[in-house]
Amino acid sequence: MTVLIAGAGPTGLTLGIELARRGIPCRIFERAQRLFLGSRGKGLQPRTLEVFDDLGVLDAIRAGGMPFPKFRLYSGTEIVWERPLHEMLGIEETRPSPSVPYPQPWLIPQWRTDEILHDRFVQLGGKVEFDSEVIGVEQDDDEVRITVRRNGIDEVITGDYLVGTDGGRSTVRKLLGVGFEGETYETEQTLVGDVRVDGLTGTACHILTHSGDVMKRFSLWNLPGSDHYQLVATVTDAAIPTLANVQQLLADRTGRTDIRLHDLRWISVYRINVRMVDRFRVGRVLLAGDAAHVHSSASGQGLNTSVQDAYNLGWKLAGVIGGAPDELLDSYEAERMPVAAQVLGLSSAMHARNFRPTTGSAPAIHQLDITYRGGPLAKDDRATPGELRAGDRAPDGLLPDGTRLFDLFRGPHFTHLTFDRPAEGYDVEPGTHVLVRPDGYIAVISPETDAVEQWLARFGTAPVRRMQPVA
Known part of the structure; x- marks a missing residue:
């Protein structure tokens, strides 16, 4: 039984790790010649750090990143103020506790996250097939067949399932004819790139303006362990971005000529889309990550939601391949589609706010409160349910002997407490x-x-670790 994966970004690599550590053969096809070069999705939320703990990559992620620096607003050359991330977003700061071991977002460029996930996939015996573009998809009740183009030569490859993790312009989604409903912000474009900078000091998200107006800004983020900064600027009409016109944009926005940009490693201009699919599954083909939902980068939800799509899907694919009923795989769409819809709403609201002060309620961007309550896999038959319900994230905690609950959960098994x-x-x-x-x-x-035993008899094909009593 083989799972085919189109796309070697964070979604595809996470799914590959999940399958490989369960002994499920998989092949990842990537149309590019190498991993992504840019810093694009640079913020990891607390729940994603927990996922990476389970996948065995958290130490490398922490070594390759840093806590989010403060935001520093400039008016010309004058520093107006510095504020931490939670104040900029208008949210409450998550405090550490035994149940939440990684309460703060983590800054790490996407290219480094991709490298770490790729290394883990290879460590587990996987291999990414680069320069391999999926251009055709067919399926029947028994198998899925994809056409892969390499060096101008087409090859038909057969598998049991295909997962499209090939980004917002997903070929797999288009070949399936799945709807991608939503809107495009036609008059607003964003430049994002990686560049070296002379003339700035200190570690911060440097918000450069001419007169302190945060709505007219040119941002340069320090990136951990790198000489490059991430540049971000919203524009209404972007020409093909070059180092020269980006330098000119900086001067026009800020009036500053003392900051010099050089060594432009990567740059992209994109329109903001807020869209999601009408189905996550068509037979033996599933969609995950940006192939299933795209939205504004405001609030840093994109890469995180994509990783958690794969984390939700991986054990279910392995379960069905191992003999669980097909309805386990159907639960992927049932659980993740409402999450995607909620994330689209949150990101759009944060984008519209654009760092302006608000008196409204603070949104939760940490993703610790994502729940599948009332879903097809949640059973809670207590006469008086408590605050924690079936479908919720299982909190961490300390046992009397000092063992963390996350230590018990880590690995591809169920845990019975x-x-x-x-x-x-x-x-x-x-x-x-x-x-x-x-x-x-x-x-x-x-x-x-x-x-518990009835649930496991229906859906459980993985081992079960039983810990009792917990006091």
Whole structure:
């Protein structure tokens, strides 16, 4: 049984890791000749850090990044103020606790995240097939066939499932004829690129303006462990971006000629799209990441949501291949489509706000509160449910012997906990059983162990780690 994956970005690589560590053969096809070169999706949210902990890459991610620096607003050459990320976004700062081990977002350029995920995939025996473009898709009840073009030569490759993780312009999505509904901001474009900078000091998100107006800015972000900065500027009509016209844009926006840009490593201009598919699955073909949903980069949700699509899908694909019913795979769309819709709304609201002050409620961008309550895999039969419900993220916590719950959850297995008393993050009665899925979400909360066993008999093909009692 082989899973074919189109696209070697964070989504495809995460899915490859998830399958490889479960012993499921997979092939990743990437039309480019190498991994992505740019810093584009540079912010990892707390929930994604938890995912990367489970995947075995968190140490490398932490070594390759840094906490988000402060935002520094300039009026000409004068520094007007410095503010931390949570103040800029108008959100509450997440505090560390036993149940939330990684409370703060992490800054790391996407090219480094891709390298780390690629190295982990290779470590598990995987290989990305570069310069290999998927140009055709056919399927029947038994298999999926893709046409891959390499060096002008077409080859038909057969697999059991195909996952399109090939970005916002997804070829797989177009070949399936899946709708991609939404809107494009026609009059607004964004320049994003990586460039070296002379004339700036300190580590910050440098918001450069002429007179302190944050609405007319040219931003330069320090990138950890790199001599390059990420440049970001919103424009209404962008010509083909070159180093010369980007330098001119900087001068026009800020009035400054003392800052010199050079060594432009990568640059892109794009219109903001807010779109999502009407289906995540067509038979044996599934869509994930930007192939399924695109939106503004405001609030830093894109790469994170894409990684978590793959994290949700990986264990389900492996489960169905291992003998679980097909409805387990259907639950991927049922769980992730509402999340994608919510993220589109959040990102659009944050984009419209554009760092302006607000008196409204602060949105949660950390993704720790994503839940699948009421979904097809959530069973909670307590007479009086507590704050924590089936479908929620399973919190971390410390056991009396110093063991973290995340240490128990780490790996491609289910975890069955029995509680003697309520614990940090788990407001449950003595004798309550909690079944944690391989992706760290709660499948079952019940006073009866039979409820756990019935769920596992239906959907569980992975090993189960049983820990009792937890007190």
